[in-house]
Amino acid sequence: MAVDHAQAGLRERKRLATRRAIEFAALGLVAEKGLERVTVDEISRIADISPRTFFNYFTSKESALVGDAPELPPAEAIDAYVHYSAGSVFDGLGTLLADATEGESHDTELLLLRRGLLKEYPQLFAMRMTAMRAFEEQLREVIALRLVADDPHLASDPKLVLSRSRLITHVAFGAMKHAWSCWADNEGGVVLSERLKDSFAELGRILAPAHAT
Amino acid sequence: MAVDHAQAGLRERKRLATRRAIEFAALGLVAEKGLERVTVDEISRIADISPRTFFNYFTSKESALVGDAPELPPAEAIDAYVHYSAGSVFDGLGTLLADATEGESHDTELLLLRRGLLKEYPQLFAMRMTAMRAFEEQLREVIALRLVADDPHLASDPKLVLSRSRLITHVAFGAMKHAWSCWADNEGGVVLSERLKDSFAELGRILAPAHAT
DNA sequence: TGCAAGTTTGCAGACAGTGCAAGAATGCAA
């Protein structure tokens, strides 16, 4: 998990380099010729590996394009969220998710190429979301903890906790998608984590004061 | 659209019958042997058509499994929602979506087979959601109308309307997913449209009275 | 009855993806 890439043996470094070469070749080719007109053979040729090796790194052409799912932020950040207990369940979620996506920022070049593609090909965006299933479930567990922390009575009704945490997770992912599309629309700077906070803030504004129009 | 299936010419009826035969064969085989162990050749053999014909009806093995996206409910229902103007934007949405999914209820046999599969194979569920992209955009336009009806001032800021309607659409789809998983969990009766209303009601309960704990 | 339009099918072929086994590179310890 999140190994320090600087020094980890030749083998590890080579593997990382190959991985990046494949992603780079794939993203570049698709940006240039369009998703349908790029084959694994071609990607492999550019990345200078055999087509067979491509599939040692990625399970499909698409998975080389969409990137990995984020990881949950460190335990302290999670604890802070779980025991925040001021404002609604959603209030801290934007920050939490922002922290989670922060980790991806290291490879800006790939990040921007990918942003363009995910915007151009909604199918790829959908695949990326699908790839976050595990992350989604982890987040749901965190939310369940928060629900019980907010209202200890709930602990006696695990089914309700499950149902509510699911609903909130789905809604939070909705806000995340929104943040992502705003971020992708906006050619300029603005980091994703900021957009995330904005989207959650807007969600709060739309929902909570529904009567105080 | 939504042609009356009863009488529409032999050609049309045959086409519909073939389509159903394929879906039925596909769903049955997958339920019996598992998604990976079923091939298009096999489906075609059971449906009594050539493999080539399979692809005249569906663009992929999966699309024969997931079913079509719903259509927007009739104009009156939409108008009623747009001009409801009591309660939050979400309040009428559950009913609206319930109406939209109501149309699918005609083929119960396929519906139940499909429910089981979408639950067992989350990838298929994800594909179904992806197939609803067009529906999602239509819904967003309805929501945009409602936003402007609620607050005419907004009409002067189309960007804000776009952003908000997107956010609300994403959140609504989150609630829809929640409704769907509850419905699929629950072996018993309960129609999807009822679950939808429940999920939206719960969403309202969680969000609006966040202060009135 | 006969023609136009739509449907089915077989065939050839591009491409995705997997299992296997041989060979090359790396890590490690003597």
Added chain:
DNA sequence: TTGCATTCTTGCACTGTCTGCAAACTTGCA
């Protein structure tokens, strides 16, 4: 440095998806 275990790369054969094309067939309609 050498030798051995481990891991990575590659070629090959094979299964399966999906498309284009053209020939045969079916239905709609005059």
